[in-house]
Amino acid sequence: MRCSQPLAGAMTSSQHVYEVHPHKAHRGFDLISDALPFGRLWYEKGPDAVEYAKFRSRSHDAVIRVYDGAGNVIEEAHRAVASIDVIRRSSNSR
Numbered sequence: 319m320r321c322s323q324p325l326a327g328a329m330t331s332s333q334h335v336y337e338v339h340p341h342k343a344h345r346g347f348d349l350i351s352d353a354l355p356f357g358r359l360w361y362e363k364g365p366d367a368v369e370y371a372k373f374r375s376r377s378h379d380a381v382i383r384v385y386d387g388a389g390n391v392i393e394e395a396h397r398a399v400a401s402i403d404v405i406r407r408s409s410n411s412r
Contacts, residue, residue, distance in 0.1 A: 334380040336371035338364055340387045353378070372397065 334353040341348050349359045349367040361367040371382045375397050384393040
């Protein structure tokens with residue numbers, strides 16, 4: 319898969335897409351997403367960018383893609399938020 323696909327093309331309304339690319343100056347990595355406040359963040363290490371994407375997507379379904387220097391996907395992770403059923407108990411039932 320090449321990097322030429324737009325971010326929004328792979329998104330649903332509740333799904334965030336994060337892409338980790340080697341920085342053009344060959345120093346570090348760019349984390350790119352429409353879900354980020356400024357659209358792009360720079361990291362010295364690729365795994366740090368992936369961890370931040372996981373943190374940012376903790377309450378949303380997300381796809382995290384890691385690209386090599388040629389623009390090929392080398393890793394892809396899908397994160398789905400699990401449904402959590404909350405059981406409320408009245409204070410009288412003990």
